[in-house]
Amino acid sequence: MLRSALFIILSCTAFAAEPCRIEIVDKQNGWPVPLVELRSVHDTIHVSDNLGLIAIDEPELLNQEVYFAVRGHGYGVPKDGFGYQGVRTTLKSGGKFRIEVERQNLAKRLGRLTGAGLFAEGEKLGIPPLLPETGVFGCDSVLTAPIGDKIFHLWGDTMIPGYPLGIYTSSAATTPRQPLKKFEPPIAMPYTHFRDDKGRPRGVAPIPGSGPTWLGAMVSFPDNQLGATYSKISNHLDEYEVGTCIWDPATRNFTTHKTLWKSADGAKPLILRGHPVRWKDPAGKNWLLFGDPFPTARCPDDFESWKNPGTWEKLDAPDNPRASDGAEIEPHRGSIAWNAYRKRWVTIFTQNHGKPSFIGEIWYAESESPLGPWEKATKVLTHDNYTFYNPRIQTDLTPADAPFILFEGTYTAEFANKPPPTPRYNYNQILYRLDLDEVK
Structure with missing residues (x-):
């Protein structure tokens, strides 16, 4: 034998x-x-x-x-x-x-940030991986905020090896400030994930109530306070409760601060959504602007004002950007940022009802003000029947005066016309570089 x-x-x-x-x-x-x-x-x-x-x-x-x-x-x-x-x-x-x-x-693909097997093909060829495996197989929609000497990265629903929706209360990790040593492939993002007592990635937003917890509008303040808007979800996409939550350094979790709305309440009040940016208006007042991509709400830029909905103000959304041929481009979601190199505000957003991909065409535009109007709309990234949504400009990853921007988004077969999911890549974050001198 x-x-x-x-x-x-x-x-x-x-x-x-x-x-x-x-x-x-x-x-x-x-x-x-x-x-x-x-x-x-x-x-x-x-x-x-x-x-x-x-x-x-x-x-x-x-x-x-x-x-x-x-x-x-x-x-x-x-x-x-x-x-x-x-x-x-x-x-x-x-x-x-x-x-x-x-x-x-126009955008250059730098690589996949999350998920398993980032360097799997190289390993088969005898090349040691640049990073160890994290235990995360897929994750949805990134939020980031600088806090102390680190960047806090947070994602929504997260897949782990043992179950497709293994974490549904938001997973998170930290990296050093400006964690990438170079801005060309291959890339390797050194995430330090929050883990349970068995070493597995864990959820960080155990807000009471059934169903997933999704966070948005995450923002940090000078004394290392970190806050966000939370949504409790049923039936895959339906909100039934919305509120604010605050990071607790002792438990290393987000905990409920204030419930703003429940489904039995009727119409929703003003809620801070999307990605925040800081702005000093012409009168010299400092504001936090919240939008997805363009600002629709603001509050004074301090922790106490953020916690007090009485200080929040609604903003009117600007007109949709137009392409060089005059065609109106309807944004789905995205983000804005001040760009020191262009000396203008810039945006990256996914086009709604785009072609060839329904929610996978990525556009760039500029403005003299974060409130618009947005000009020079240029398509910088396309997908063939695949989705790339919730893109975020990652200013914390680059030097302030860099002649390029980095943005990441979620690459997924969801909401496309039944494409076969791409092995390892599906439902993960991919990072791109856009050289601004190449944008006409």
Whole structure:
């Protein structure tokens, strides 16, 4: 029996092929390109990791000429005479093949921030990962705020290995200030997740009541206070309670501060939503503006005013931005930020009812005021029947005078026309870079 087992082990080892290394790079700058899909003629799917690598060890694909269709959400190769976009090559066990893709987007994909297997293809090729696994497989919609010498990152519903909706009371992590040492791929975000006593990622907003807890409008103050708006959810998307909550450093959780509305109350009052920015008005008064993407509410910029709904004021939303051809672009969600390089306010937002993706087309615009009007609307990122929502400009990740901005958003098959979910990438955060001198 022992000899039989040993024979089986040795046989399996003998027949295991060393992978062929596929390198996918941007033809313009040579950067590795994550999230490029290769599909064989018999529909095996291979997706580049944060290193821009794919490891192929399928026996039927090695040592003969094979064809792969190439799909990359704004990265691709030229069409051939039949209209196919792909590459043809002979893959060798232990060999190497390089694919140069052309970028059609203005925004450059830097990589996936969250989820498992960020460097999985490289690991198959013997390359040590740049980060350990976190135990997070997927997460929805980021909020960030600087607090002390760190950045606080918070997400909504979060997938863990043992269950699709393993955390539904918001997960969170911290990083150092400006945690990225460079602003080109490959990237590796050094999250320190809040964990339970067994070392697993945990929820940080155990607000009483059934169903998920979603947080929004998270904002920090000078004495390390951190607050947010919370929503209790039923039936997948329906709010039944809304209020404010405050971070408790002792329990390392958000706790209820004030309940603002319940479903039995009727119409909702003014609620702080979206992503906050700080602004000093022409009269010299400091405000917190809240919007998603454009400001719809404000309060004086101090913790006591934030806690007191009596100080909150409604703002009228500006007109929708227009593209260079005059077409009105209806925003879905997004964020704004002051940009020192352009000396203007800038916005990144998802287009509602966009094409080719319904909620996956990303636009950039500018304004002299955070209250609008917003001009020079330019599409900077597109997706092929896939969703990219709730994008946030990440000013805390870059130097103040950087000639580029970084933004991240949630990449998900939700709300698209039944696309196959992208392995490992689906329902996770992806980071992009937009060089401002390239925006006309």
